[in-house]
């Protein structure tokens with residue numbers, strides 16, 4: 001057979017379509033600006049009923065023939081419409097997403113350039129920024145100049161990677177089945193999940209019961225470690241939390257770090273939510289204890305206002321990342337491997353091909369500047385403290401866990417009710433608040449009490465909004481408690 005001289009024409013024949021729709025495509029930014037910044041009157045949540053579900057899932061697969069671009073964009077709007085607005089100003093459930101336009105404008109840049117940030121050889125610019133930005137963030141949590149880290153998809157990934165390093169550094173080879181991990185009973189479930197992924201049994205994770213302030217009790221931790229050592233087990237890792245998801249509580253990291261260094265363990269601090277306080281204007285001092293950790297998880301897609309998929313793992317000593325994640329690979333070595341210290345991210349983590357998540361956060365930080373983002377970070381917790389003092393001033397409201405890093409738990413407790421009745425009443429209050437589109441709260445069970453939980457890291461609300469929220473809560477609670485009493489008034 002002889003090769004034909006007619007080379008096939010390029011197959012990427014979409015440019016004309018894009019050209020034809022370009023004015024429409026430019027308008028997409030206009031639409032997105034609105035959806036990414038919902039008005040307070042817009043619905044907080046939109047789910048699906050069975051019919052919606054069928055209709056939505058029918059859109060999932062491509063049709064045999066091409067569809068007009070404009071139609072498909074409309075389909076995307078329709079699909080995304082069915083979601084909880086985690087960025088709604090009165091969404092206080094989970095950890096809200098207060099991602100701003102800045103974050104997704106940064107995303108557009110990251111996506112369009114699509115730099116391969118596996119290593120400096122592939123994208124010197126973004127890898128250089130990632131290295132330097134991570135070092136700057138590490139200095140904010142009191143880490144020394146040996147520190148380093150990398151951007152990852154989120155807290156779950158950062159926690160998993162930290163536990164890989166802890167295992168490699170602090171658990172002697174061949175002793176896996178005797179290794180013991182210590183966590184508080186308020187620990188995030190991604191930690192227990194990571195332990196399982198790493199092949200540790202449930203019995204190898206010791207849950208230390210927290211005290212009334214939802215923090216690990218150091219004496220209990222010390223006692224358990226001694227006991228386990230006496231029984232021939234090998235304690236190797238303590239996971240403390242800086243900003244528990246349920247309560248915002250901060251474990252006593254100073255005291256825990258003393259125990260950890262005395263006993264020769266690894267200290268990982270899960271700061272997925274809380275570590276951002278290191279950049280706040282008035283609370284940054286709180287973060288200095290993080291310097292005692294060997295590794296820290298930190299999510300930028302929570303309290304640094306980024307869109308999802310932007311977290312970090314920071315380690316006290318960057319060489320430990322290389323020890324766990326470097327793997328000899330001919331293809332990479334052939335291309336010319338540089339020293340890991342200079343931004344060879346494929347040697348620092350699990351991913352090879354990775355987007356430049358760092359450039360996204362860089363964009364926001366660079367536009368806002370340190371002072372401004374500091375005030376943004378403080379705003380939510382300041383409002384939470386206002387909500388707490390308002391609740392304390394009106395009868396029947398009980399604070400279950402005090403405001404910490406913008407998280408507050410409370411409940412309506414008019415007296416004379418059993419725990420079960422109180423749980424039902426407060427759950428009704430949560431539902432009514434959502435049904436009236438006033439606010440999305442979460443319920444959580446804390447030491448036997450069902451509480452209403454808010455996490456407030458918004459930049460959108462005012463003191464007046466906070467006061468109105470408490471007023472609405474009180475009215476809703478009264479109606480739920482005794483509908484007739486309110487109607488008679």
Ligand SMILES: *Cc1c(COP(=O)(O)O)cnc(C)c1O
Nearest residue numbers: 154155156188190245270272273
């Ligand atoms: C959110 C959170 C995680 C999990 O992080 P993802 O980014 O959701 O994977 C872990 N720990 C704490 C304390 C968190 O708040």
